[in-house]
Amino acid sequence: MKIVDVKSLIVEIPLIPLAEGGIAPYRGHNLPVGKGLVKASSLIYKVVTDEGIIGWGESNQIINKATHLAIFENLIKPAILGRDPYDVLKICSQLLRSIETPVASNGIISGVEIACWDIIGKACNQPVYNLIGGRIRENIEIAYCLGIYSEEETVEKIKQIKAQKYRVIKTKGGENVELDIQRAHFFREQLGNEIKLRIDMNRAYDVSEAIRYLNGVDELNLEYIEQPIPTSQFSALQSLRARTKTPIAINEDCYIRHNLFECIKRNAIDIAVVDLDQIGGITRMTKIANLCSEAGLPLAHHCGFDMGIKLAAILHVNAALEAFTHAMDSTYMAHQDDILTEKIVVKDGNYLVPELPGLGITVDEEKVEKYTVD
The missing domain is CATH 3.20.20.120 (Enolase-like C-terminal domain)
Structure with missing residues (x-):
């Protein structure tokens, strides 16, 4: 089994307004008094294999769109295309060595890694656990x-x-x-x-x-x-x-x-x-x-x-x-x-x-x- 395509998207979902029971400000978000958070943002990965199995992954570690796209096109995509998703440890170890910022790199890589586990479970007909x-x-x-x-x-x-x-x-x-x-x-x-x-x-x-x-x-x-x-x-x-x-x-x-x-x-x-x-x-x-x-x-x-x-x-x-x-x-x-x-x-x-x-x-x-x- 080989990975033949991988896509990465930034997705934003609105949160429930504070007045309707939403999440009030967390320390550090610098929101005005009485204001809540308004959206959740994630990196979504779609990984496709030559057997037609699709794996999905998600990460919250968004640096900024331009930086993420550069990392995705220049590092993640070349590292994963043509690889066997069962080689998830090898793939992620290679990516970790390629991306300099540890926390950001872990976050970006985790989305790809989760997608590989989704594929593996589907191929084995087993839940990941x-x-x-x-x-x-x-x-x-x-x-x-x-x-x-x-x-x-x-x-x-x-x-x-x-x-x-x-x-x-x-x-x-x-x-x-x-x-x-x-x-x-x-x-x-x-x-x-x-x-x-x-x-x-x-x-x-x-x-x-x-x-x-x-x-x-x-x-x-x-x-x-x-x-x-x-x-x-x-x-x-x-x-x-x-x-x-x-x-x-x-x-x-x-x-x-x-x-x-x-x-x-x-x-x-x-x-x-x-x-x-x-x-x-x-x-x-x-x-x-x-x-x-x-x-x-x-x-x-x-x-x-x-x-x-x-x-x-x-x-x-x-x-x-x-x-x-x-x-x-x-x-x-x-x-x-x-x-x-x-x-x-x-x-x-x-x-x-x-x-x-x-x-x-x-x-x-x-x-x-x-x-x-x-």
Whole structure:
């Protein structure tokens, strides 16, 4: 089997408006007060073989259109045309050596890599999860991701989330230590103790601020605090972990080569929040998850306003890899539409894992065309 064609498109799907229940601003998006995010953007890959099998892949790592097109035409396309999709590891290793920016290269490559796994599963008549160890989870619990709302809006949003039977909520912090502490206490009061709460700081604090924050929320039984300080501060992470009973997670550190392994060696964290994009696809995620499992480090999967193709790939790795013991972050419920013929099913705060061969989804090419950015 050989790859005979590959296409790459930038697709944008509108998000549900804030007033209708959409996602409020996340820290770092520089949106005016009261404004929400308005669109989700992804790179979509369509890979075609000489046997007529089509594989689909997705990545959120869009540098800019001109740069992406140059990388696609000059590096990705020549590297993949004529290759056997079963040689996915060789193809991706070659591409990694060719693209200089590690995080961006992992993201761009992961879309191609996911498409190859989709092809392999379809050729074998097996869902991807069976090819990477077999399914150990039928449903994947969702951590419902919330941005920054007013207290009144937060109360209403939490009522909706409870009614829909979500049991884990993720929100943001990092603007101001005292305000963040107050907000965490307000969330816990509204949620009660039956719903888990995780808070992402996106590297916002220095060490002294992180200590103040952790002291202020230690009684709240938070699931974890994600990336409270900047990356590559391993000794500081060790110190934070020793000073608090609140579990410490990393996310951005996972995108820097060797940082996750350094954290494991130093016993500096409780949880790692990883992403198929930044890790580089299903093959590398499988390796890293198995290593973390052996090291006793649990994983949660990050979200990046993923459309259905990437979401399906995330569900397959969560279904098969033992280390994914924590609910996966998701903002998928905020999308107005998807490029699949049917959106992935949510039931009682869980995703149902697709069971058909490959990624187990059907892409609607008319919708792909509709939402493609010229």
